[in-house]
Amino acid sequence: MTSKPDEQTSLFGLPSPSERRKLGDALRTETLGGMMLLGAAVVALILANTPLSDTYQSVSDHHFGIPALGLDLSMGHWASDGILTIFFFVAGIELKRELLVGELRKPAAAALPVIAAVCGMVVPALFYVAVNIPGNGQMDGWAVPMATDIAFALGVLAVIGTNLPSGIRAFLLTLAIVDDLGAILVIAVFYTSSLNWYAFAGAVAGLALFWVMHHKLRIRGWYVYVPLALVIWALMYNSGVHATVAGVAMGMLLRVHLRKDAEGNDAEEVSPAEHIEHLIRPLSAGFAVPVFALFAAGVSVSGSALGEAVKQPEALGVAAGLVLGKIIGVFGGTYLAARFTRAQLNPDLSWSDVAGVSMLAGIGFTVSLLVTELAFTDEGTIEHVKAAVLIGSLISAVAACLLLKVRDAKYRQLWEAETRDEDLDGVADIDQEEDLSARPAEARRRAEMRARLEQLGKGDSSARGGGTPED
Template sequence: MTPTREHDERNDVFARPSVRERRVLADALRTETVGGMVLLAAAVVALLWANTPLNELYDRVRDFHFGIPALGLDLSVEHWASDGLLTIFFFVAGIELKRELVVGELRRPAAAALPVVAAICGMAVPALFYVAVNAAGGGEMHGWAVPMATDIAFALGVLAVIGTNLPSGIRAFLLTLAIVDDLGAIIVIAIFYTSTLNMWALAGALAGLVVFYVLHQRLRLRGWYYYMPLALAIWALMYNSGVHATIAGVAMGMLLRVTTRSGEKESPAERIEHLVRPVSAGVAVPLFALFAAGVSVSGSALSEAARQPEALGVVAGLYAGKLIGIFGGTYLAARFTRARLSSDLTWADVAGVAMLAGIGFTVSLLVTELAFTDPETTEHVKAAVLIGSLLSALTACVILKFRDAKYRRMWEEETLDEDGDGIPDLDQREEAELAARAAREAAAAKGDGTWVSRDR
């Protein structure tokens, strides 16, 4: 049987997503793009602040402790940012992951295989680069996970600055890579960067998550005043358990319902994500960057970092490892499965996205703080994260800029609205085609005497 055109497009690399997926994608990326620009600004402020005569003030503010010592929560500003504010970021990541697995593209194994393979290769190869460099140079192996991450907000902020109009298919692929990367980071942090466990605190956190599930899924309570105190208690217990506190955010995000019920216009997860995502992208992540990215970038500091295998492994992993991993994973999946590159694009586009994924800023900085205890090594590896991300961003910009005219034509086609009704003409045509196809299938089924379910 000859495959239909629709079947071919669903297996294309960087194919245009469905109408519903494009709308969800546009809403998410709009916020992440603005947040990415704020994140860029915060990183620049941190670097300037830490490399001027005000650097002592920066250190005092970053190291200032406050909290509730009786609850084991007497933390520095830096740790409140990484363990507290980043929980909001991972909460949104949990919602995204749940939605993609239940109602998004990742629910279909055929559609999920390609970005998942590319993302796994894009995590494994950078880690191997780090291990190889440090095995040769006698460095610490504990930082192997630092170059694994992709920072979607930072990447979109870079795209916004250079003005590249990536079509929705490429943006969807990049977002899926980042979601799978986040899942990988969650697993790595939970398994490999948990040194000691307080079983009573962990049991309390798990009990809190059960209560969260019952209130949300069974009793269907909606008031924020039920969930906010419970969320804070779960977070505090998770922090005291020894498991990184951001795991609490992921768990709560994944407990939210992502499907709609009768009478609902949007699911609870979608409604909550609309409220929380701007806080995550515009406040939580930039503030984390402000207190994590302030490293010395003087000539002497950079020369010291260049001699450290840990720093060299991170730069190599982010810059070369991500490119080889994602490009190679995509090629292998397209070569040995039914997936193929979209006819509108070339392998240069895959290379551009692979380089863009080498921007590992936020989660890479977080893993750096977890992996190293020596302050000097931590500073050098943070500098390496910035350098690797910068090199990846610059190379990606060059590659993608060469293709910008093509991207602009594709973007204009996707967003054309000749009748001025606020809905792109392409979406209207696709919805009409889907409705007509459904009507034909229903008519054919009835003609064959086959009963057609209304809930199909």
């Protein structure tokens, strides 16, 4: 049986059964979305590097909207400022759920992925700065290599067919959630050039109304919240704060705890946050992110364009941050956390597995491309930095796949141990063992019952003059 060290102090340890079920639901959707994201990125690159490039650029630059409300945007901006808000809405729900009822609510369990994620954001930014200071590059792009794209990473894993155990997948997902939080804070604080206080106050008032309707008045119905969400988004956009922050804020306002009845029992099967996340996640992974990628990933990858990109310190800093900064940051942060805390690496795994996940974290796509558009104004620089994001992500993906594929036989053993159901009751055997060990009273009751039956068996056997029955 696969060994299971204390999950509160185990790196890549097995999550709880309920967390594994939620993790499985989330990753199935993200994996399919990641494959669609890969497909959208390939289509964008084809459109941008064929005779269709003029048509592609014309569609991307086409403006429409409501100018009187300050919403006259190009197709590309509608994708990044509007549709991508759905992705950040789901990210806000994930973040709140993890902080209040998930693994991040336990400091011991959260410490490792949080430290790894923070180091995985800081070190790539330092790589960018180190390349751009001597090269006289623009320092505004320091945040571009910070993000990890979990959907893209899972799409890559689905393509190569590796079987990562739940502990590694949970670590990677938590890493991405903390990454998203860092990106949200960076976008809100560092990429807000000017602030329209009236529009911002209106957005805050809308969020307050959203909270009252959801928590106090208990109003239900998408037809009430969707119009309010659109108003909040429009006000946030006009305030100067990036509009996707509105999505995060609304996601974090949803209730994640189950409502209790008068007797203290659960009055509902799932919380509103979990229910809405289950409905919206396919829309985020299968529509919002691929559409954003379709308009954001269309860059020229000709020999001359790549040659120009190599000469730019901004592009070099981004590529170095994703390829080198991520693995050094995530691996180094994880090692230091394990070295100076009670955390232990799961004995079924090795530090090469940490290295593989660290390389996988170098796949920065969705948020990296978004920050690129916010950080730079020169179109040439934007194109070169986007090319660097794609190249850095590709190198990280290939390196991670090679390392993780070597260990795939071990991962398959762990996965089979996690999902084994020999009694065919629909519940994994490992979960039944954990449920019993988590209930000492139940374990004692069963032990007492076995002892009684054993004693009765001995009594019957003595009366018959037989020997001791088999255990």
